[in-house]
Amino acid sequence: MDGLTIQEAADTTGWSARMLRYVERAGLVSPERTPAGYRIYGAAELQRLRTLKELLAHFDVALxxxxxxARLETDMDLRAAVQTWLRAQAVRPEHVGPDDWLRFEQLKHQRLLEVV
Amino acid sequence: MDGLTIQEAADTTGWSARMLRYVERAGLVSPERTPAGYRIYGAAELQRLRTLKELLAHFDVALxxxxxxARLETDMDLRAAVQTWLRAQAVRPEHVGPDDWLRFEQLKHQRLLEVV
DNA sequence: CGAACCTTATCACGCTCGTGTCAAGGTTCA
DNA sequence: TGAACCTTGACACGAGCGTGATAAGGTTCG
Known part of the structure; x- marks a missing residue:
């Protein structure tokens, strides 16, 4: 078989075996399994684990x-809603008319198409 | 003065006064202050609070x-790094060459330009 | 002036996150 | 076979989230 066991993967990526299971449960890196249920980490997973570690450390981001x-990436409705909310905030209050927010729904669906 | 005090704002938005201070500390809705330091919520803030409440409830999202x-929206470097990481994952492993991830940096800066 | 508000700071509480460790049991392989 | 791995599940624990309550003090306004 071509792949590392969880402990080997832990050793070469700097995560602990415990954390690899945790990362998997968070839906971020899910290795294949042997018929017996053993996790096998391939080159792709190992690289994703390393870059993920960098990402978290470098930007001080949480899992x-x-x-x-990732949810934003797949749930377009959520993405549009969040972005619309944020954009409305970014605008300076002085320039915002009292009914500008009424465009929420139009903006949302417009952005839904343009942003993808 | 044209604006509601924190308790009035709480009453009309469904948040508690306590939570309005909390939301402010999270950097999401920051009302103006009177010279004495009292928060004054204008129409814009009130609407943002209502839509934020909808957003959190409807999508089961955390503050x-x-x-x-919001951080993703302003920190382009973070945004590019996260998106690159996610995109690499989205690709089916079977189609990924062992050195595809080496394009990380190029992708990152390319996307930095294209995504804004 | 005094009631009714506002401010910040603090204690509390249950829940989740990130992390380790340990237990009970299955798998691999020399 | 037996040592060395793997699995899931659990207890633990400090830190932070979401939320309320309460205290000590300043502001507003009839």
Whole structure:
């Protein structure tokens, strides 16, 4: 078989075996399994684990943040809603008319198409 | 003065006064202050609070998630890094060459330009 | 002035995150 | 066969989240 066991993967990536299971449960890196249920980490998974580690350390980000970003990536409705909310905030209040927010729904669906 | 005090804002938005201070500390809705330091919520803030409440409830999202999305919106470097990581995952492993991830840096800066 | 508000700071509480460790049991392989 | 791995599940624990309550003190306004 071509792949590392969880402990070997832990050793070469700097995560602990415990954390590899945790990362998997968070839905971020899910290795294949042998028929017996053993995790086998291939080159792709190992690389993802290393870059994930960099990402978290370099930007001081939480696993749940990355998981949420993944959700944003797939749930277009959520993505549009969040972005619309944020954009409305970014605008300076002075320039915002009292009914500008009424465009929420239009903006949302417009952005849903343009952003993908 | 044209604006509601924190308790009035709480009453009309469904948040508690306590939570309005908390939301502010999370950097999501920051009302102006009177010279004496009293928070004054204008129409814009009230609407943001209502839509934020909808957002959290409807999508079962945490305040910290929205805060992270805001960070993604402004920190382009973080945004590019996260998106690159996610994209690499989205690709089916079978089609991924062992050195595809080496394009990380190029992808990152390319996306940095294209995504804004 | 005094009631009714506002401010920040603090204690509390249950829940989740990130992490380790340990237990009970299955798998691999020399 | 037996040592060395793997699995899931659990207890633990400090830190932070979401939320309320309460205290000590300043502000507003009839």
């Amino acid at each position: 749940s943040d990355v998981a949420f970003a | 910290s998630d929205v805060a992270f999305a």
